[in-house]
Amino acid sequence: VSGALAKVYDGSTSVGVTGLTYSCDSLCGGYGSDNLSSVTFSGGSVTLPNSGVGTYSESISGLSITGITNASVPVYGYTAVASVPITVSPATLTITANSAIKIYGNTLNFTGTEFTAAGLAGSDSISQVSLSSAGAGPTAAVSTTPYAIVPSNPSGSFSAGNYSINYVNGQLTVNPARLVASIGLNGTRVYDGTNVVNAGIFTLSGLVGTETLNLSGVGTVADKNVGANKPVSLGSLTLLDGSGLASNYTFSGGTAYATITPATITGITGLTVANRVYNGTTNATLITNGANFAGILGSDVLSVASGIGAFTDKNAGTGKTVNVTGLSLGGADAGNYTLSSTSATAKADINRATISAVTGISAASKTYDGTTAAQLSTATAGFVGEVAGDSLSVATSSGAFTDKNAGTGKTVNVAGLSLGGADAGNYTLSSTSATAKADITKKSVAVDALVASPKIYDGGTSATIKGGTLSGTIAGDDINYASPVASFSTKDVGTAKEVQLSSLTLTGSDAGNYLYTGSAKSTADITVRPSSTWSGKAGNNNWSDPLNWDALPDGSNVLAVTIGAGTGSVAFDLAGVSLQTLDSAQTLSINGGSLAVSAALTTSGYSQSSGVVNGAGSFTSSGNFNQSGGSINMGSIAITQNTGAMTIANLKAATVNLTGGSIGATAAGGIESAK
DSSP states (O other), X not given: OBSOEEEEOOSOSEEOOOSOBOOOOTTOOOSTTOBOTTOEEEEEEEEOXXXXXXXXXXEEEEEEEEOOEETTEEOOOOOOOEEEEEEEEOEEEEEEEOOEEEETTOXXXXXXXXXXXXXXXXXXXXXXXXXXXXXXXXXXXXXXXXXXXXXXXXXXXXXXXXXXXXXXXXXXXXXXXXXXXXXXXXXTSBOOSSOEEXXXXXXXXXXXXXXXXXXXXXXXXXXXXXXXXXXXXXXXXXXXXXXXXXXXXXXTTOXXXXXXXXXXXXXXXXXXXXXXXXXXXXXXXXXXXXXXXXXXXXXXXXXXXXXXXXXXXXXXXXXXXXXXXXEEEESTTGXXXXXXXXXXXXXXXXXXXXXXXXXXXXXXXXXXXXXXXXXXXXXXXXXXXXXXXXXXXXXXXXXXXXXXXXXXXXXXXXXEEEEESXXXXXXXXXXXXXXXXXXXXXXXXXXXXXXXXXXXXXXXXXXXXXXEEEESOOTTOOOEEEEEEEEESSSSOEEEEEEEEEEEEEESTTGGGEEEOSOEEEEXXXXXXXXXXXXXXXXXXBTTOGGGBSSOOOTTSEEEEEEOOOSSEEEEOOSSEEEEEEEEEEEEEEEEEEEXXXXXXXXXXEEEEEEEEEXXXXXXXXXXXXXXXXXXXXXXXXXXXXXXXXXXXXXEEEEEEEESSEEEEEOTTOEEEOO
């Protein structure tokens, strides 16, 4: 191969094969009679071991061979081997620093990325370069601007040996510094009612290093009012040399602000508080329309926007201290002031609240005592107008019924009421009186020294009272008794029998206040009744029915019984009856029980089915006699039968006389007599 290959670094390992001349050298030869005299070579390629700049000798691969013949017939199967010198030269890379502008007094710090790069091959890249400038420092003069920004020392994903690097400087322009005037609180500018700001309140920012400047003149803000960072119109404000030169600075492009802080109101006077009625709280109503403000300027307008008043305690009193807290300012100029204290004091009265009524007072019912005195209970008293949670009670009170007399639901007038309890001092009573209801029950009275009259047996228990004295009455009362109702313990004959006074009628103007309870007792005798007479009023002919007698002859209560004439018979049906005599004008029918007659039993007719008749006296029956059962045992028996036959069951007497008629059926042993 004659000639050589060359390329500029492009980041790849491939090289194009062009411009070379090929020929067979002394080693080139053919097989047998193959003719290589007209051989030609074409195509082929070269691959470098790396892409970097340098000189290489590399084989050409893939050469095509044509023109080999044998007896004019093309021959194939030959390969060619060749090598060629190759030169890779550096590519041109241009790195240009970006231009910049800074303000005098500032330091420009480079990050290394302020550049552009042209000519990088393949995937090569530059991430950073070194940048420097004589104008980067804070004191680089404005007068020598612009300054060169010099790039150098690139770094990144590339090899510098593959490039011929050209560096292009940027320009750094240093502009004059701009002034920023900052005004802080620090007591240097308090609200004064004007919009003027003097040079003396300003501090300067943006100065280079430790340089200083002076400021003179006055500026203005848009209005007089308090505000932060209010833009300043420079007015006559002027920069003057200090340790630095004013010529190196300018207001142009800078900012100027002033802060006006509130003036102080050192006190609020003239606050008043409305007097009020006790309500259980410390709340107070402020009256602020007369407020005065210590420290207000000129014709400024201020008022009290808010405030809370509270009495020192809830209790009623005069000239009480009211603590005022939470004060804040209102009015057109409120925003220009601050309060040194949000509290104050005032005076006002808390007047006692009125209890319009006292309820729930109860009066104890009592027994009549001749007086109107009433015992009150105030434990459950209620107070109309009392504040919830307060403690009130009734300290004093007295009660009196409207009159002394017994009655239910009587009105009790309550007087002399006064308040007690922890909160009594906070109230007054609209009335010291009230009413309640209670009963005066009747007073029980007794009858002492009760005297009962003896009586003759009358078949009843009623007793007659002939003496006794009321006890338990109130001295001076008009009270007596009448119509006493009393009774013996039983109706039967006896001595010193108990008599109980069950009721009576109380009399006198005070009788309605008393009640007799029926417990008085006495004793008296019931003596034997001489005679009892049959009336037959009951209509049933039963001996045991009291309605058939003027006094029922039972037991040993009657000596003699008389039964007058009539139709039918009298049916004896009692046991244990004892008489001296019995005289019956009607048939006496004994159907059970027992009858003892000590003197004489005389009847106009007699029948007996059961029961016992006995006694030491005589038994005389006229008319018809029929004894089917029972027995008669008397001192003597005389029976006269008017018609028919008599029936005898059991007769026993010392003498038995049977007259008239005939004897019918007679029980065995039915007649027992000495004669």
